[in-house]
Amino acid sequence: xxxxxxxxxxxxxxxxxxxxxxxxxxxxxxxxxxxxxxxxxxxxxxxxxxxxxxxxxxxxxxxxxxxxxxxxxxxxxxxxxxxxxxxxxxxxxxxxxxxxxxxxxxxxxxxxxxxxxxxxxxxxxxxxxxxxxxxxxxxxxxxxxxxxxxxxxxxxxxxxxxxxxxxxxxxxxxxxxxxxxxxxxxxxxxxxxxxxxxxxxxxxxxxxxxxxxxxxxxxxxxxxxxxxxxxxxxxxxxxxxxxxxxxxxxxxxxxxxxxxxxxxxxxxxxxxxxxxxxxxxxxxxxxxxxxxxxxxxxxxxxxxxxxxxxxxxxxxxxxxxxxxxxxxxxxxxxxxxxxxxxxxxxxxxxxxxxxxxxxxxxxxxxxxxxxxxxxxxxxxxxxxxxxxxxxxxxxxxxxxxxxxxxxxxxxxxxxxxxxxxxxxxxxxxxxxxxxxxxxxxx
Amino acid sequence: xxxxxxxxxxxxxxxxxxxxxxxxxxxxxxxxxxxxxxxxxxxxxxxxxxxxxxxxxxxxxxxxxxxxxxxxxxxxxxxxxxxxxxxxxxxxxxxxxxxxxxxxxxxxxxxxxxxxxxxxxxxxxxxxxxxxxxxxxxxxxxxxxxxxxxxxxxxxxxxxxxxxxxxxxxxxxxxxxxxxxxxxxxxxxxxxxxxxxxxxxxxxxxxxxxxxxxxxxxxxxxxxxxxx
Ligand SMILES: Cc1cc2nc3c(=O)[nH]c(=O)nc-3n(C[C@H](O)[C@H](O)[C@H](O)COP(=O)(O)O)c2cc1C
Numbered sequence: 001x002x003x004x005x006x007x008x009x010x011x012x013x014x015x016x017x018x019x020x021x022x023x024x025x026x027x028x029x030x031x032x033x034x035x036x037x038x039x040x041x042x043x044x045x046x047x048x049x050x051x052x053x054x055x056x057x058x059x060x061x062x063x064x065x066x067x068x069x070x071x072x073x074x075x076x077x078x079x080x081x082x083x084x085x086x087x088x089x090x091x092x093x094x095x096x097x098x099x100x101x102x103x104x105x106x107x108x109x110x111x112x113x114x115x116x117x118x119x120x121x122x123x124x125x126x127x128x129x130x131x132x133x134x135x136x137x138x139x140x141x142x143x144x145x146x147x148x149x150x151x152x153x154x155x156x157x158x159x160x161x162x163x164x165x166x167x168x169x170x171x172x173x174x175x176x177x178x179x180x181x182x183x184x185x186x187x188x189x190x191x192x193x194x195x196x197x198x199x200x201x202x203x204x205x206x207x208x209x210x211x212x213x214x215x216x217x218x219x220x221x222x223x224x225x226x227x228x229x230x231x232x233x234x235x236x237x238x239x240x241x242x243x244x245x246x247x248x249x250x251x252x253x254x255x256x257x258x259x260x261x262x263x264x265x266x267x268x269x270x271x272x273x274x275x276x277x278x279x280x281x282x283x284x285x286x287x288x289x290x291x292x293x294x295x296x297x298x299x300x301x302x303x304x305x306x307x308x309x310x311x312x313x314x315x316x317x318x319x320x321x322x323x324x325x326x327x328x329x330x331x332x333x334x335x336x337x338x339x340x341x342x343x344x345x346x347x348x349x350x351x352x353x354x355x356x357x358x359x360x361x362x363x364x365x366x367x368x369x370x371x372x373x374x375x376x377x378x379x380x381x382x383x384x385x386x387x388x389x390x391x392x393x394x395x396x397x398x399x400x401x402x403x404x405x406x407x408x409x410x411x412x413x414x415x416x417x418x419x420x421x422x423x424x425x426x427x428x429x430x431x432x433x434x435x436x437x438x439x440x441x442x
Numbered sequence: 443x444x445x446x447x448x449x450x451x452x453x454x455x456x457x458x459x460x461x462x463x464x465x466x467x468x469x470x471x472x473x474x475x476x477x478x479x480x481x482x483x484x485x486x487x488x489x490x491x492x493x494x495x496x497x498x499x500x501x502x503x504x505x506x507x508x509x510x511x512x513x514x515x516x517x518x519x520x521x522x523x524x525x526x527x528x529x530x531x532x533x534x535x536x537x538x539x540x541x542x543x544x545x546x547x548x549x550x551x552x553x554x555x556x557x558x559x560x561x562x563x564x565x566x567x568x569x570x571x572x573x574x575x576x577x578x579x580x581x582x583x584x585x586x587x588x589x590x591x592x593x594x595x596x597x598x599x600x601x602x603x604x605x606x607x608x609x610x611x612x613x614x615x616x617x618x619x620x621x622x623x624x625x626x627x628x629x630x631x632x633x634x635x636x637x638x639x640x641x642x643x644x645x646x647x648x649x650x651x652x653x654x655x656x657x658x659x660x661x662x663x664x665x666x667x668x669x670x
Contacts, residue, residue, distance in 0.1 A: 033662070146525060146543075146544040146563060146565075149525055149544065150506075150525070150527055150546065151486055151506040151508060151527060152488075152527075154506075177662075178660075178661055189584075190566060190585050191584055191603055192603070192604065195603075195661060196660065196662050200582060204543040204544055204559065204562040204563045204581075205502070205520060205521035205524050205539075205540035205544070205559075205562070206521070206540075211501075211520070214481050214500075214501045214502065215501075215502070217481055217482055218481065218485050218501070218502040218521075221457045221482040221486060222457075222482070222485050222486030222505065222506055223486070224457070224458055225454070
């Protein structure tokens with residue numbers, strides 16, 4: 001019988017067991033190990049794209065784009081530090097370790113940030129001379145591993161960031177796989193070459209907010225109360241975490257949403273632990289306001305910030321500054337299409353390359369291989385980062401002027417509406433075209 | 443010889459004065475009276491001076507010490523000599539948790555007992571405890587020597603890297619990847635030197651057992667998953 005005229009059921013993939021999921025089940029079955037990768041969440045999440053600015057209208061008037069000033073500077077650490085930090089733009093470079101990144105990449109970050117008038121941050125593994133030398137303003141991370149931690153470097157730093165968590169892996173420690181442990185990385189971390197370096201998830205000499213307060217006091221005593229002390233947390237329970245950081249004596253709170261990048265973490269951790277930055281900013285700001293500390297203890301937010309609109313939205317929700325990791329690496333040259341053939345050879349494609357932990361980055365950024373790392377020209381890459389930071393700043397100013405603001409910090413939640421009910425509830429701004437903020441009683 | 447009485451002057455002024463000392467200072471012997479459990483006493487010193495604290499100190503006493511000799515005639519709180527780089531810290535009484543945590547160099551001597559997590563993540567310091575140490579000591583310890591004349595609590599040396607651990611008394615249990623190893627002549631030499639430097643007499647290095655890393659967790663392997 002000829003059935004060719006009967007319409008056939010098309011092969012249909014399950015939405016639950018989609019091809020990616022099936023491949024992961026097979027990979028797990030074949031290897032017995034979870035997937036480790038770099039980068040941030042890859043699935044779609046409620047994000048800044050779900051917010052819109054209203055701009056000026058009959059009831060509000062804008063600033064003249066080419067004539068009227070819209071300032072962008074920010075002070076960080078004004079609560080206790082004798083030497084607070086003053087940045088020209090509120091877009092900082094997030095902590096990324098030497099070890100995860102090549103020395104060339106760290107130098108390029110320093111160069112770009114310095115041209116732009118902003119800060120860079122060390123990471124797990126200590127401070128390199130390249131980075132200190134090229135960064136006008138350098139924040140020194142104080143992590144559970146304390147790899148490379150020493151008082152001489154603390155004194156060289158412009159601020160100290162006590163890392164409690166990261167958005168990509170709140171509650172998780174770190175991992176630098178043996179392939180990336182060069183002689184230099186090993187020496188800086190006081191460990192044998194070629195072994196996997198685990199970083200603890202809790203600090204070795206304090207637990208809980210009461211101890212943290214004493215730890216911060218120690219760091220202030222050691223640095224004679226000169227340097228701002230930041231506390232970095234992954235976004236989970238932002239209201240309480242921010243309140244406790246303030247209570248512990250932080251000058252600045254860094255809040256990293258779940259989209260935030262990482263050098264190497266289990267995929268299951270990246271995709272399933274923590275909350276999006278969009279949902280975290282308002283509770284954090286609420287905590288500061290409830291304590292009378294908004295703008296006195298500064299709030300830096302991060303996790304998936306890509307353009308000046310994201311920056312403006314984060315500030316409008318109440319942040320004082322933002323930090324970028326992944327976007328800065330892309331500006332340096334990460335995942336660039338001109339390297340497509342090499343990404344293909346690694347079994348991936350430009351834009352999707354995330355095996356940063358393996359140390360074979362053709363762009364010379366997430367590697368310790370001297371040949372690969374030498375491909376990155378720190379001067380040219382630093383210039384690209386500076387250009388990118390300038391664009392972010394200009395874009396944020398463009399939006400702020402359209403909303404009639406003389407300073408980026410004058411942006412406010414009232415300038416925003418949400419495109420989705422989720423975003424309206426998380427950002428606590430009305431759904432566009434309505435005056436409805438889900439969850440709020442009138 | 444400067445004497446600082448913390449009943450009348452502030453800890454902040456004391457630490458600031460200690461930090462301002464030039465390398466060739468002739469104020470080389472300091473006495474601190476009435477410490478009253480204050481935190482971060484003599485933290486961040488970087489000068490070849492001797493500082494005696496007459497009484498009990500709180501958390502992070504002698505934190506990040508470089509060069510100085512710091513003697514506590516009393517007990518200390520959490521994290522004594524944490525992240526010490528060089529010099530010598532001598533506690534005449536007992537120490538709380540995380541004594542010598544992450545310290546890179548120098549010598550920490552505790553005449554009494556040390557609580558949990560003694561020598562956690564130590565990175566090259568030598569620690570001599572004349573009494574006993576609490577659980578989870580030398581967790582993820584990377585380098586240096588931990589010498590214990592008394593007993594050690596549970597999970598000694600868990601996830602150990604290259605620190606050598608010497609215990610004279612009983613060990614309640616060993617942590618993941620920590621094993622007993624032979625005490626060879628070169629270890630007896632290290633022990634003899636450290637016992638001497640710590641002022642221990644009449645104890646032979648041969649009375650100790652040595653513990654170290656089995657190095658089985660150095661590179662992730664799926665069959666070790668239950669040990670992580
Ligand atoms: C390669 C890489 C290395 C990182 N290393 C660290 C680190 O050592 N310490 C830390 O607190 N955060 C680290 N992070 C997280 C960043 O500080 C920051 O929280 C995150 O990148 C912000 O999100 P974004 O990448 O979406 O901009 C790292 C991120 C990346 C991409």
